[in-house]
Amino acid sequence: MMRFQRPPEPDDFDAKVRQPGNAWLSGNIHLKKISFKNHTYWTKCINQLADGFNGFCAYACIQPFSGVVDHYLSKTKHPNQAYEWSNYRYASDKLNQYKSDLEQDQILDPFEVEDDWFEILLPSLQLVGTEAIPAHELERAKTTLDKLHLINGEWIIKTRARHYKQYNEGKLSIQGLEQENPLIARAVKRSQDYYQKGNEFYNCEDYQSAIQNYNQAIRINAVYAEAYLGRGKAYYQLKNYQNALTDYHEAIYQNPELKHFFGEV
Template identity: 45%
Template sequence: MIAVKQVRTPLDFDAKVKTPGNAWLAANPSTPRPPALWAPFTEALASGFEERCGYGAMFVPADGTVDHFLSVKHHRALSYEWGNYRYVSAAINASKKNADDTVLDPYEVGDGWFEIILPSLQLCTTDRVPQAARAKAEFTLTRLKLRDGEKVIRQRRAWYRLYLDGKLTLDGLAQVAPLIAVAVRRQTGAVP
């Protein structure tokens, strides 16, 4: 995970999503899953996250999705609140499920809280994680399979291999997988 700045609400979001969505919620109190009125705004959210998963901190071109940080199941009233959306990979979103705020919010992560270890490509916390957030940070790594889950390691390995094979520059790596680029710079002594 890397620090992510909160994405501004698109100008027409309230008119196209929030207002009709909240009206739908009021009219359908017992329907479990509200319609995905937010879907047309996925691109705006992805752009704000620089096309990277808010948890995996890597480029997710094909399977990026909207995560309700506080789940629809437990926080139905927030279904159509822009501030409750995070851009994440579908696989990580599936791992998160209804974990809600038992995992770290990408908007609350500070710079340098996590690092990639080379050559294993495992993700770990650093001493920059505040003491009050340490347990939640460790739980997040486990719940979302960010430390060493097969899918996330495979994705990290693919980006790292492109860099090692000279098909991706260090600056390019920093764009698509910033934590791996930081690990490479740390290993090689390169100045960021």
């Protein structure tokens, strides 16, 4: 997940959705179970809602095959919110089904999460929570990941894998990856940033700080050959030859073209 800004209510929303919806609802609010079939006025605003989320599912951060209007507060449990723009999130049809009647105390709101609460790990492409999630939100974060299958749901992983492959093959630039899958692009950029910081510390002969940054690059991208190489060189400077050798072997395993660096040790 990532933070989305709340899109403004469309000018024609009140006339097309709220008024006819609430007019119908007022005559049925007394029913124990309200059926909204044939009264899905919210579908009239789906295009504006999708635009408000740049076409991304609010939960998976992927452009869905079939997008729907998600009622953040369940319309069956909160019928008075069925026709309110503020209650709508754009979501894939599949995730909307997963979410079903889960309540707000169980599922995180895409308008409230922070950008550093979740990250993609490479190359597994699994979405995980970070240490930045506040303690009081940990349970909701876990439920959101589990119930919506955001960690490694089949269709989500397949979509992430397709985009990541296109990037690695040069068919998508980092800017293109951001447009297709912003969470993967963020992971790539963060791992590269840590790697560059590691290089800067290495060049300043601050090898411990270099190792710390290489560690972060590798934590995000477990197959980052150059980061293993950099960390190995830093370990070598600290005379930790065993760790240096281990990292050199891993670097060459991930990228055999780095073999020539062994001649520098």
